Amino acid sequence: MIEGGVWKLGRDIDTDLIIAGRYCNISDPAELAKYVLEDLDPNFVKTFKPGDVIVADNNFGCGSSREVAPLTLKAAGVAAVVAPTFARIFYRNCINIGLPIFEILDVAKDFEKGQRISIDPGTGKVTNITTGVTFQAAPFPAFMQKIMDAGGLVAYAGEQLGGT
Amino acid sequence: MAMTMTEKILAAHAGLSEVHPGQIINAKVDLVLANELSAIVAIEEFSKIKGAKNVFDPHKIVIIPDHFTPNKDIQSAKVAKKVREFALEHNTLYYEVGRMGIEHVLLPEQGLVRPGQLVIGGDSHTCTYGALGMVATGVGSTDIAVAWALGEVWLKVPPTIRIEFKGKKKPWVSGKDMILYMIGRLGVDGAIYSAIEFCGEGIAELSIAERLTMANMVIEAGAKNGVFAVDAKTEAYVKAATNQPYTVYTSDPDAEYAQTIVYDMDDIEPQVAFPHLPSNTKPISQVGDVTINQVVIGSCTNGRIEDLRIAAGLLKGKKIHPRVRCIIIPGTQKVYLDAMKEGLLETFIQAECVVSTPTCGPCVGGHMGILADGERCVSTTNRNFVGRMGHVTSEIYLASPAVAAATALRGKLADPGQL
Ligand code: SF4
Secondary structure: OEEEEEEEOOOOOEHHHHOOHHHOOOOOHHHHHHHOOOOOOOOHHHHOOOOOEEEOOOOEOEOOOOOHHHHHHHHHOOOEEEEOOEOHHHHHHHHHHOOOEEEOOOOHHHOOOOOEEEEEOOOOEEEEOOOOOEEEOOOOOHHHHHHHHHOOHHHHHHHHOOOO | OOOOHHHHHHHHHHOOOOOOOOOEEEEEOOEEEEEHHHHHHHHHHHHHOOOOOOOOOHHHEEEEOOOOOOOOOHHHHHHHHHHHHHHHHHOOEEOOOOOOOOHHHHHHHOOOOOOOOEEEEEOHHHHHHHHHOOEEEEOOHHHHHHHHHHOEEEEEOOOEEEEEEEOOOOOOOOHHHHHHHHHHHHOOOOOOOOEEEEEOHHHHOOOHHHHHHHHHOHHHHOOOEEEEOOOHHHHHHHHHHOOOOOOOOOOOOOOOOOEEEEEEHHHOOOEEEOOOOOOOEEEHHHOOOOEOOEEEEOHHHHOOHHHHHHHHHHHOOOOOOOOOEEEEOOOOHHHHHHHHHOOHHHHHHHOOOEEOOOOOHHHHOOOOOOEOOOOEEEEOOOOOOOOOOEOOOOEEEEOOHHHHHHHHHHOEOOOHHHO
């Protein structure tokens, strides 16, 4: 069960905003986490609490393929991202690295910053604890669920190669 | 079952007789591209895959350090060093500084991407190669690591949106203006998860360079890939680049499209995308008075010789505006050399532009032209997100090489037809 404070972001949050290109020659996620969402809100990193959840509007993670974007969010302690739609490369990167994401149509308008949210990753049930309203996330296709169950794509590929 | 080009190419690489949108497939890849930024993360992931010692096929893996090279600082040099060592150890295709160019200009030029292929790259603009009648799409570093090991990638078959450009180009309109126009109408997520198939008279008349520019920016509408039918121009381009074989796929006449959209070329004039989204477009006649500090002509979108020819044509015998810095970046060493032989470099230098070695440089906010607070740049690149090219309060206006060159002369957004 995921439970935390809500961070509300708008639509089309691009990967340059999540982690700016000027930091992309850094590969240590903990170091990158110091600059997460810096160009959107320089105070984000100071006030965000590990375990909090981002609720955003359409097309979260658009732009570059940089996998450091979800890696940075994960390293900063973002427990999950909930949005109506995700940009496709960001979406697959999250599946592959194990950052929990949940697609829920029309979710953005029902959440405000500072509310509390709970998510059951098993069932995809999302609750706005503050208002009591519940939502159902779209289920993952079976193949993606298999990757996540294996612990990410790297572990899944290891199984394919018969590695132990 | 009738299928689109994208569906046929995906089916062939998944070993299936047919596929349908929404289906998840495991497909064999013909080429796996990485730049130094995606490779550095992929190398780490590759080392974690149990049982993976060697890459699946070193001839199908290409690594190109182009983003922060020639290295801009110690940190970038360390990244490039690790990536170089991996490439050498596994004997992959690798283009060192001096041979490298911006990846999406280099691969078509080198004949490494060809009709009918399935190519993935650790870079969102991998979609560029769809211009040559293939399926090419960007993925993340973990996908790259796994494709290095297995030679396969999991993909969801996208629905296809068919976009027809009816009629012929007006003067000074280029492929860049057509794709900006399209993104302005579709929005940055208008084609999310989808393939875009381009067709119509407006597309047939385009050069391969312009088709590469258009395919390059389909990701800016959220698309997975963009695809163009193979015609005589495609075949001539590919045959000049390589003698390797290729396969031509065509969409069935009764294939199913998620949507068909028709744009009339008569409605399209040169376009400018205002800050801070590529969809924030205006026709050049309506841009108003926007003074500019810097102009960048280059990148995987518009760093080809055809682009430099257009810019040089406008700049020849003139000086750029005294308050403007104009940075020209040929996409590859070959483009650089051709520009030299054709006298374009001299034109640029006489016009008081600066000419850089091939690099992504300012496009990714790395180096070679970073913007200070409040500065404005007209750029032939593909993204004008907040802070993309420097300070968070700087502004990027996306345009064609012609509009960029006209703007460099005038010091403010300018219509090349009105010089
Ligand atoms: S030129 Fe810009 S968009 Fe193209 S690959 Fe380089 S950084 Fe990416």
